[in-house]
C-alpha cells in the first residue's frame with residue numbers, strides 16, 4: 001500500500017495527471033471513498049493526463065461516459081468514466097453494470113469507476129484500487145493498492161512525489 005497526501009483539489013487533480021502516466025489501455029481503476037472525497041476531481045486529472053476530449057464531470061443521466069482521445073495530441077487512449085452511485089439501491093446493480101457492456105471497451109480504454117466496489121472487478125483480470133480519505137481539515141489522502149496483474153511492479157516505478 002502506497003500513501004499520498006493531497007492537500008487541495010488542485011493537488012488531487014495534479015496527482016491524477018501524474019497517475020495517468022502509469023495508465024494504459026486495458027487498465028481498470030476503482031475509486032473508493034465517501035461522497036465528496038475527490039473521486040471525480042481525481043478522474044478529471046487522469047483525463048487531463050491522458051489528454052482525452054470532453055469535461056470529466058459527475059454524470060447526471062448516465063452511469064458511464066466515454067472520453068475519446070484527442071486526435072491532435074495526448075495519448076491515443078480513451079477514458080471510460082463510470083459512476084455506479086445511483087445503482088447502489090437499485091434491484092440488481094450487477095446486472096445493470098453488465099448491461100452497460102463496459103467489458104466491450106475495457107481493452108481499448110482506461111476505465112475508471114466510482115462506487116464500483118463489488119460490481120466491476122470482473123471487467124479486468126487485475127485492477128488498481130485507490131482509496132480516498134477525507135479529513136476534518138479538508139485535506140485528502142490517497143492509498144494505492146495493487147490488486148493482481150503487474151500492478152505491484154508498476155507502482156514501484158510511480159514516484160512518491162512529482
Ligand SMILES: Nc1ncnc2c1ncn2[C@@H]1O[C@H](COP(=O)(O)OP(=O)(O)OP(=O)(O)O)[C@@H](O)[C@H]1O
Pocket residue numbers: 006007008009010012033034035036037038039040041042058114138139140
Ligand atoms: N484536497 C482535495 N482533493 C479533492 N477535492 C477537494 C479537496 N479539497 C476540497 N475538495 C473539494 O471536494 C469536492 C470533491 O468533489 P468530487 O466530486 O471530486 O468528489 P467525489 O468523491 O467524486 O464525490 P461523489 O461520491 O459525490 O461522486 C470538490 O468540491 C472539491 O473542490
Ligand SMILES: [Mg+2]
Pocket residue numbers: 039040041058083114
Ligand atoms: Mg464523483
